[in-house]
Amino acid sequence: MTGVIGARGPTATLNQSAAIVEIRNLNYAVNGRPIFAGLDMDIPRGRVTAVMGPSGTGKTTLLRLITGQVAADAGSIMVAGQDMRAVRRADLYVLRRRMGMLFQNGALLTDLSVFENVAFPLREHTDLPERLVRQLVLTKLQAVGLRGAAELMPGELSGGMSRRVALARAIVMDPELLIYDEPFVGLDPISLGVILRLIRRLNDALGITSIVVSHDVHQISTVADVVFLLSGGTVVAKGTPPQLQSYPSEIVRQFMGGLADGPVPFHYPAPDYFGELLGRGERP
Amino acid sequence: MKLIRELWTSLIESLVGLGSVVRFLLRLLTESPRALLRFDLIAQQIFNSGALSLVIIMLSGLFVGMVLGLQGFQLLQRFGSEEALGTAAAIGLVKELGPVVTALLFAGRAGTALASELGLMRATDQLSAMEMMAVDPIRRVVVPRFLGGVIAMPLLAAIFSLIGLFGAQLVGVQIMGVDSGSFWSQMRSSVSLSDVNEGIVKSCIFGIMCSLIAVYEGYYATPTAEGVGRATTRTVVTLFFDYLITAAFL
Ligand SMILES: Nc1ncnc2c1ncn2[C@@H]1O[C@H](COP(=O)(O)OP(=O)(O)OP(=O)(O)O)[C@@H](O)[C@H]1O
Ligand SMILES: [Mg+2]
Helix, strand or coil: CHHHHCCCCCCCCCCHHHEEEEEEEEEEEECCEEEEEEEEEEEECCCEEEEECCCCCCHHHHHHHHCCCCCCCEEEEEECCEECCCCCHHHHHHHHCCEEEECCCCCCCCCCCHHHHHHHHHHHHCCCCHHHHHHHHHHHHHHCCCHHHCCCCHHHCCHHHHHHHHHHHHHCCCCCEEEEECCCCCCCHHHHHHHHHHHHHHHHHHCCEEEEECCCHHHHHHHCCEEEEEECCEEEEEECHHHHHCCCCHHHHHHHHCCCCCCCCCCCCCCCHHHHHCCCCCCC | CHHHHHHHHHHHHHHHHHHHHHHHHHHHHHHHHHHHHCHHHHHHHHHHHHHHHHHHHHHHHHHHHHHHHHHHHHHHHHCCCHHHHHHHHHHHHHHHHHHHHHHHHHHHHHHHHHHHHHHHHHHCCHHHHHHHCCCCHHHHHHHHHHHHHHHHHHHHHHHHHHHHHHHHHHHHHHHCCCCHHHHHHHHHHHCCHHHHHHHHHHHHHHHHHHHHHHHHHHHCCCCCHHHHHHHHHHHHHHHHHHHHHHHHHC
């Protein structure tokens, strides 16, 4: 098992030309509250890159920025040589055909069966004969262990199953860039192992670049080549998982070790606790 | 002074709202020709919203027709012209009651279903997922639903009028004893094509309004359970209000 999961390509080199996603000085605010302030990030081509960080730091938001679902306030995001701030809608759609994205909650189309959900991108973008569509869909469903569930409706699936179907759908077009938002949440240990191996195999065998968002320190260590740790709107640490384990920084140690006390505030910004309990201190 | 200022802001707000609805309509219309090429998707939606409202529309058609038959008979009897019942019922149904009542029922049944379906798709990231698969949700999801509703409305209004006529006939001819021959022949000679056309135009306008408001509210719903609920309610309220205004003008 470690043979598959642990197999890493040649040592990760973070040079410019190898980056499929280049983020420079990204600034982004929601309702006046800054989520990112001066974020820089290079995501190397053909590797598994993990993005970690406390809940609410903006990991999902970062993925939405990278995929052009929302526009940055300032700074540049280059994806496969395209500037996401200046990209035309048609070009964006061409670019997205080369991407697959796994949403945090699966986001399956509720009026289509599992089979049709996975077949959806094929039907929309290709004119493949039905026999071939069937073959492709069943192969991908087999890979996530849900070929038997092909005729179920999304409402009949559990959360973990939905996520696996969504993964099958994300890879059915053979994308170059695969983006996973929290793929490990709600999976049992067996499916977890399967998904971890699948992420690794897609990456090693097909050369797919993967971006995995997760806060699961342990799972990420087994699958990622490069880890970015986000906090407070910037990258606070980057490196291979072993490098991060022994990173000389309070923040990183707190996060990797799962400690409540440290430089990363566990609480969402709030007025003084006791003051508020006692009825003093106005809410902003 | 304060009142004027408030009225002014609410006027501006509703104008802005109207503007974005109109812009949305233009977007739907530009996508429509291409969506028509995939008629299976539209047919599915006609079936969905049509089938959803069919039973309730048939039932109300029957009862409205029967009431119309009874009231019309009693009224016309005073002037000794019961034979005109067919004409009266037909004109009332085809020109007014058919389009308006169908539109109200359609808004309550299919319109709310449409708004909540789209709102839910927004709330569960289905629309974003489609965009990520390089599929334009407006073209793939919204336009077929819009066109489906636009096509279904006149069909449902026609069914309503037909059944209503049957109901009027049931009461007038079968129960009250109006002569069946004169009921139908008077109707055929005095209801003109322009009356029917007027009804069709009306129900087409209502169909566009209803489908537009429903998909607009659903598509731009706040992506939460509460937002979806609000979108549904707003659809009905906006539509009833708009119908009243439109019906008054037409
Ligand atoms: N639509 C929105 N409106 C207002 N604030 C938002 C919105 N979306 C996100 N935010 C804010 O942006 C911040 C980042 O959200 P995001 O979903 O990216 O976090 P995350 O890192 O993915 O968290 P998690 O690990 O829990 O999924 C949050 O603090 C949230 O309050
Ligand atoms: Mg998230």
